[in-house]
Amino acid sequence: MASSSSTNAGSSIAYLIPEFPGQTHAFFWRERARLHRLGDRVAIFTTGKPPEELRARHAWAEEAEALTRHLTPLDARALRDIASELRRAGREGLARVARAMAASEAPTPMDRVKLGGALLLGARLAAEARREGITHVHVHSCANSANVAMLANRLSGLSYSLTLHNPLDCYGPNQPEKWRHAAFAIVITRAIRDEVEEELAGALPPRLFIAPMGVDEEAFCREAAYEPYAGEGPxxxxxxxxxxxxxxxxxxxxxxxxxxxxxxxxxxxxxxxxxxxxxxxxxxxxxxxxxxxxxxxxxxxxxxxxxxxxxxxxxxxxxxxxxxxxxxxxxxxxxxxxxxxxxxxxxxxxxxxxxxxxxxxxxxxxxxxxxxxxxxxxxxxxxxxxxxxxxxxxxxxxFHSGVSAEAIHEGVKEALGGGAPRADLRRARAAGE
CATH class of the missing domain: 3.40.50.2000 (Glycogen Phosphorylase B;)
Structure with a gap:
């Protein structure tokens, strides 16, 4: 994907990633670095810390931990922010939330509890975004974190988008409502694109891009030429x-x-x-x-x-x-x-x-x-x-991380009214490239 947009003005956006930074989250950090090159400022929110055994051990982990803002636990300041955001939403915002929650799939009592918790975290996310001047949140999950962003949107109008990294059935219920209100979404393969278009027909966001989880091709390279096995040693x-x-x-x-x-x-x-x-x-x-x-x-x-x-x-x-x-x-x-x-x-x-x-x-x-x-x-x-x-x-x-970074960059610009749809991104969806 072309990188000519690096000269364009960037946006102030945020990631929402569950249990960040985890050991398998290197891709997100690489993508964030590419977004910075494109001029975007990217804050990071998480719904909770990873278990100790799954915590990132990478060289960037300490910096990532210091930069990440946690939506839980809910301390006194968080509760004040939530109350303020609920008041700010007024009748219109609360009515949007009520309609979204009524339309949501929550088949078990625990699902309903999680949805209620997502509303509280969504209100906190909206308050934090307002305080920091963040205009868009990209969610690297379609599980409960997507509910958090969706309800923040219904409450405050905060724009959001999704990346789907696995088949839909990995991420629990309420997929139609999570996707319906998103500004755009990214899927990592054509096969997953086909599944989404079939399963969520009528609930898809206006833009759906294919962009793989990519590699930092500048770092992941050789220092010397590859030599095939010559039969000596292991x-x-x-x-x-x-x-x-x-x-x-x-x-x-x-x-x-x-x-x-x-x-x-x-x-x-x-x-x-x-x-x-x-x-x-x-x-x-x-x-x-x-x-x-x-x-x-x-x-x-x-x-x-x-x-x-x-x-x-x-x-x-x-x-x-x-x-x-x-x-x-x-x-x-x-x-x-x-x-x-x-x-x-x-x-x-x-x-x-x-x-x-x-x-x-x-x-x-x-x-x-x-x-x-x-x-x-x-x-x-x-x-x-x-x-x-x-x-x-x-x-x-x-298959490098610049592909998904540019998809987010262009998608956010379009969502916030900063540019017309890019032809190459549209073709990527149509041709499955």
Missing amino acids: FRVFSCSRLNPVKAVDDLVRAIAGVAEAGVDVELRIAGADDVGGQYQAQVEALAKELGVADRVHLLGSVSEDVVLGELRRSHAFALASLAEPLGVAIAEAMAVEVPVVVTDAGGVPELVTHEESGLMVPPRAPERMAEGLLRVAREPELARKLSRGGRETVLRG
Whole structure:
């Protein structure tokens, strides 16, 4: 997407991100930096702190924590702000809120409690935005944080937008009302766009853009040219994901066992924390021991972006065995660093990876096929070089964080009356580019 808008006047906007800054939130920080380049000032709000085990460990985490404003807990000042905002809304604003809440889907008592809490947080968000001169809020979630922004809009008129990072069913009820009042929305893949247009027909905002979760292609790059495996020392495979059954790390361990059985001295290093209470990590470790590859499989835990970058630069291949992957930021990071990727074709991955051109794709739950792909990278240096080049070229064409940043920048300008719709963004939606 073109970057000519960097000369345009920016806006004072805010992100609303649940449990920020979390370990998987690097993409948001990169996108924010790109928005700053475009001239936008971006504050950050969150509905609560992340659990300690999922807190960001990146170099930027301390700065992010210092900049982030928390909507909870509700202290005395927050309660005064909420009361003031409710009074300021008057009968008209309260009537809009009442209509929105009456139209909202809240099928369980807990959903109704959450909706009431979202109204309080929406009033606080509106008050904070008014105080700081913030004119638009972009919500990086379609769960309850989207209710917060929607109710802030109904109460005060505060403009908001959404990014949908996963299929709709990941984000709970009330999707039509969350989307109906948004100025625009971003979805990360064509497949998710198609789902949204079918499921939310009649409730979509006036603008719907496709923009992937992108990579900082300037930081995620090589210091030296990629060298395929030459048969000496270990064939180094890296993976980066949460330790969660949906990531099928157990299948990846089985694939590594298959590579070792084929006579290749293979080493697997996995970055990522267990987010299901440690049970899955114990299962993975037990499986590696059972298969005789415990000395080949290394679990690094939660690590910083710098560590991930270092691991990618020293690796011969990247592998991910996910059962469901909306797009795959970790895959795109590996491609940006010119590491050949061997990944499952689950979810939106085929929109990022072209088989035999920018990576190798295999079906989910087929560790023997993943082993075959890894063996090809280990034994076919020309293929490895081709995939290395193709991956980087793919990221530069449209999977970097500047794409989503410009979509937000242009969407906010249009929403606030600062410019006509950009032709390239309209084409992106029409053509699914």
